Amino acid sequence: MRPIGNPLQLYTTDAFLIDAVAAYFESALDAGDSIMAIATEQHQQALEAEFRRRLIDIPAFVAGGRCVFGNAALALEAILGDGMPDADLSAAAVDPLVDRALTASTGSPGHVSCYGEVAPILSAQGRFDPMRRLDQIAGQYAAARPVTVLCGYPANWLMDDASGVSADICSAHLTIVPDDPRR
Secondary structure (H helix, E strand, C coil), X not given: CCCCCCCEEEECCHHHHHHHHHHHHHHHHHCCCEEEEEECHHHHHHHHHHHHHCCCCHHHHHHCCCEEEEEHHHHHHXXXXXXXXXXXXXHHHHHHHHHHHHHXXXXXXXXXXXXXXXXXXXXXXXXXXXXXHHHHHHHHHHHHCCEEEEEEEEXXXXXXXXXXXXXXXXXXXXXXXXXXXXX
């Protein structure tokens, strides 16, 4: 079952995040979706290792167009205009990837399940207005295309927030997937 809207995945540990994203992607692939991860290099490598552990042939999905990996820092550079995320630049960067992934999707109708962690880069830099704008752009994009964007945020960034950003981020997502309950 696909998440509704633009869900928010909270996490405390990388291990929990990787397991949650891998399960999200595994379910998406089973449904015929294509998948796209715009993540840090560390998380991309961890996801690839988790897919190998789960015996999911990601190189075959990449070759077939059903899996796309992108670097979060490079993606951020591509979508910034005057220091603020720009919807047109974002669409220009993402549309070709999504279009290829939709063509490769085996589900009916075609769908792309994405995972993104670009906005937390802005948060870590204390750039909260651009972070809010990027979350808004991602939500609008997901509403306009057959795309679901799971956004990953470290839970401690939102819990320790004195700037009020937590409420903005949480309200921008229809579903909040909690952090590891064992913590």
